[in-house]
Amino acid sequence: MRRIVPAGDRALLIVFGDTMSPETLADVLTFEAALRRVKPHGLIGTVPAYASLLCTYDPDVISGPALERQLRALAAPQRKRLPQAVHEVPVRYEGPDLARVAQHAGLSVADVVSTHAATEYLVYAIGFAPGFTYCGILPEVLATPRLPSPRTRVEPGSVGIAGRQTGMYAVASPGGWNIIGRTDTVLFDPRRRPPARFRPGDRLRFVPA
Amino acid sequence: MIEVLSGGTWSTIQDRGRPGWERLGVSPGGPADWFAAAAANALVGNDPDAALLECTLIGPTLRFGRGAMVALMGGETATSENGIAFPVAAGAELKIGRVQRGLRTYLAVRGGIAVPRVMGSRALCQLGQFGGGFGRPLQAGDQLPIGNAPTPPSPQGGGRFSQRLPLVGPWEVRAMAGPQGDAFGTDDFARFLNTAFRVTPRADRMGMRLQASGLRLHPVEILTTPVTQGAVQVTPSGEAIVLLAEHQTTGGYPVIATVISADWPLLGQARPGDTIHFREASLAEAQRARGRLDSWLRK
Numbered sequence: 001m002r003r004i005v006p007a008g009d010r011a012l013l014i015v016f017g018d019t020m021s022p023e024t025l026a027d028v029l030t031f032e033a034a035l036r037r038v039k040p041h042g043l044i045g046t047v048p049a050y051a052s053l054l055c056t057y058d059p060d061v062i063s064g065p066a067l068e069r070q071l072r073a074l075a076a077p078q079r080k081r082l083p084q085a086v087h088e089v090p091v092r093y094e095g096p097d098l099a100r101v102a103q104h105a106g107l108s109v110a111d112v113v114s115t116h117a118a119t120e121y122l123v124y125a126i127g128f129a130p131g132f133t134y135c136g137i138l139p140e141v142l143a144t145p146r147l148p149s150p151r152t153r154v155e156p157g158s159v160g161i162a163g164r165q166t167g168m169y170a171v172a173s174p175g176g177w178n179i180i181g182r183t184d185t186v187l188f189d190p191r192r193r194p195p196a197r198f199r200p201g202d203r204l205r206f207v208p209a
Numbered sequence: 210m211i212e213v214l215s216g217g218t219w220s221t222i223q224d225r226g227r228p229g230w231e232r233l234g235v236s237p238g239g240p241a242d243w244f245a246a247a248a249a250n251a252l253v254g255n256d257p258d259a260a261l262l263e264c265t266l267i268g269p270t271l272r273f274g275r276g277a278m279v280a281l282m283g284g285e286t287a288t289s290e291n292g293i294a295f296p297v298a299a300g301a302e303l304k305i306g307r308v309q310r311g312l313r314t315y316l317a318v319r320g321g322i323a324v325p326r327v328m329g330s331r332a333l334c335q336l337g338q339f340g341g342g343f344g345r346p347l348q349a350g351d352q353l354p355i356g357n358a359p360t361p362p363s364p365q366g367g368g369r370f371s372q373r374l375p376l377v378g379p380w381e382v383r384a385m386a387g388p389q390g391d392a393f394g395t396d397d398f399a400r401f402l403n404t405a406f407r408v409t410p411r412a413d414r415m416g417m418r419l420q421a422s423g424l425r426l427h428p429v430e431i432l433t434t435p436v437t438q439g440a441v442q443v444t445p446s447g448e449a450i451v452l453l454a455e456h457q458t459t460g461g462y463p464v465i466a467t468v469i470s471a472d473w474p475l476l477g478q479a480r481p482g483d484t485i486h487f488r489e490a491s492l493a494e495a496q497r498a499r500g501r502l503d504s505w506l507r508k
């Protein structure tokens with residue numbers, strides 16, 4: 001089930017579903033890999049996130065309808081297995097919103113930490129700002145709404161919670177997630193290749209440091 | 210070298226940006242008014258990808274260490290003529306001053322601003338604090354290296370650029386129906402097109418918040434999805450945000466419309482308080498409009 005819709009005159013959005021699930025993410029990443037192998041002339045880039053894939057193109061090289069035909073013709077590939085390796089991310093659980101998350105969950109701070117660290121997560125997107133790492137699926141008990149008003153500055157390495165997502169800020173930016181900890185892992189460095197530490201489909205686990 | 214004597218309000222080094230890196234959360238960036246930037250480069254005979262200065266509201270004051278051919282294009286200032294290449298002598302100062310019509314003006318120098326490329330581009334990445342020479346807007350004391358002019362310079366170098374886009378509102382910008390139409394009610398797009406939006410002061414290179422009295426849209430929440438320049442997001446409170454060049458790469462608000470690339474320059478010149486109307490455009494109309502601007506640049 002794929003739906004292709006224009007996102008302006010220089011991009012097409014392919015929608016694979018509307019839920020956060022490992023299967024849908026695998027569909028997105030499988031299709032992206034197949035597309036990058038074919039490399040249609042005029043395709044500039046692909047942006048995967050959760051259940052959709054953006055394809056940007058140069059209309060001087062390929063028209064939107066022509067690219068759309070190529071996307072439709074791409075044989076639905078066999079869903080790839082996501083990588084099995086689990087990356088460990090050391091975290092100092094001392095964020096300013098730990099108490100807020102604990103209160104919302106009705107748990108002790110220690111239980112919030114152990115629950116957050118006991119779960120294996122999947123990276124669903126690198127987006128919003130350079131290297132910001134969206135992970136899921138957060139255990140329901142820890143799900144906490146965003147802050148009523150966002151902070152003007154969140155430090156790089158901050159680990160946060162928003163709804164059923166947990167994520168990491170790679171660069172200083174404004175943000176409304178509940179910050180529960182901090183990692184020293186460098187998540188983004190524009191001079192490194194690849195610049196981002198993680199990519200969609202990676203598995204990771206937070207380890208209290 | 211060019212020495213920055215004063216940085217101005219928000220002056221940044223821009224080229225055509227970093228398209229293709231959005232998958233790592235890096236915005237494509239580039240000029241908010243791509244047409245004015247491309248015209249400025251053409252006026253001094255630069256390649257279209259040469260780096261130049263985007264000057265917002267109050268431009269910088271510069272001292273030229275050597276003589277150079279320069280051109281200003283886009284928002285109009287009181288001090289220098291817009292749309293024509295002119296020489297600046299070695300040792301001379303160039304004060305850009307306040308942009309009086311429009312919001313952003315572009316200063317191109319023959320040879321381009323030769324700061325190092327980071328991730329393939331010289332443009333500032335504001336959120337990542339890299340590129341643009343210094344990882345931030347210009348400040349007094351910065352030294353800007355001038356690159357070698359392409360040989361031979363492109364033919365229109367030194368000429369006058371007569372084709373202009375509007376610099377002041379009220380604005381009519383053309384937009385295609387957005388990719389998340391089904392997150393809205395059936396006549397929401399029609400109501401959106403019939404609404405006058407006002408640009409709020411919460412506007413920068415990433416996006417502009419727009420306000421409309423009387424329009425109430427209540428879209429459903431969506432799963433985080435990639436977004437593009439020109440996307441008009443609608444928040445749960447019914448506010449609209451139109452994304453500009455330095456936009457976030459993903460978003461959780463549904464997009465009701467996408468402004469066509471031929472009209473991105475208008476958004477780049479809109480000021481807080483201005484009125485914006487959106488008019489529906491087809492993909493074919495978007496391409497014709499874009500082709501017209503591109504043909505003006507080739508002349």
